[in-house]
Amino acid sequence: MxxxxxxxxxxxxxxxxxxxxxxxxxxxxxxxxxxxxxxxxxxxxxxxxxxxxxxxxxxxxxxxxxxxxxxxxxxxxxxxxxxxxxxxxxxxxxxxxxxxxxxxxxxxxxxSAVLAGLCLSGLPPYPFYFGGFLPNKSKARQDAFRNLKNLPATLVFFESPHRIGASIKDALEVLGNRDAALVREITKKFEEVRHLSLQDLFDSIETNPPKGEMVLLISGEGKDDENSIKEIEKRLKILLKSYSTKEAVSALKDETGKSKKELYALALHLQDKL
Structure with a gap:
């Protein structure tokens, strides 16, 4: 049998x-x-x-x-x-x-939590890379992210509530402030999707720690063409001609999912050149 x-x-x-x-x-x-x-x-x-x-x-x-x-x-x-x-x-x-x-x-x-997480995340569903559970220690996690840094695929990991903040911090350190999502309690009563930049996701965890089983998804290198730095710079240049820095940053935050801190720094850099 x-x-x-x-x-x-x-x-x-x-x-x-x-x-x-x-x-x-x-x-x-x-x-x-x-x-x-x-x-x-x-x-x-x-x-x-x-x-x-x-x-x-x-x-x-x-x-x-x-x-x-x-x-x-x-x-x-x-x-x-x-x-x-x-x-x-x-x-x-x-x-x-x-x-x-x-x-x-x-x-x-x-x-399957992997496929369900991809469907709920709002990130490109293919190609994707599934990395299972991330290592326990920070150095090993950073090494894992470093090995995947140039992979043109959405990165998918399982993670636990007590380590999720440290894992996102390590991802930020190695990958930069990419588009990301945290999907938790899939198919359960308190199912939740947080689709933010890694920095904003880290900040949200600091103020509202998530509970339950979760999937962490991070956009791959080259997968976020519309939100690439060059594209954002083009949009900022146009917006800054008609709007204040605060208004331009607010508009782009909604469009791109990037953090205000990152967009303000980019806007100030551009204003120095204008």
């Missing part, structure tokens, strides 16, 4: 698919990250298939047992705590072993 890679909801339980429910009920075993998280959800759907923990900390020992069961003809569904399996769990190693042993496997698609 094959291995089934089954997506589960990322927030709203109603996002489980009919096919996923059918497959989970029919499985001889369900491999999951945390039985304490998965069991209440599965019970609410009337699913009583046995659970088997499979996560980063036990994967090396648990994987051979799962493969043995598959080779013996058992059907196994692999789920994560929320969303698509393999995205931030050791499931891909199980798939590699299935390929090696010629064990059939397939996917039961569904909710």
């Amino acid at each position: 094959p291995l089934y890679l089954v997506a589960t909801p990322i927030g709203n339980r109603g996002d489980i698919t009919l096919r996923a429910i059918e497959m989970l009920k029919a499985s001889d075993l369900i491999a999951c990250e945390d039985t304490r998280t998965s069991k209440p959800f599965l019970v609410s759907l009337g699913i009583d298939s046995p659970l088997f923990p499979y996560h980063d900390h036990n994967a090396e020992g648990a994987r051979p047992k799962l493969l043995e069961k598959l080779l013996q003809g058992e059907s196994i569904s692999l789920i994560t705590d929320a969303g698509m399996p393999l995205i931030s769990d050791p499931g891909y190693k199980l798939v590699l072993e299935c390929q090696r042993l010629q064990i059939p496997y397939t996917v039961i698609p569904g909710a």
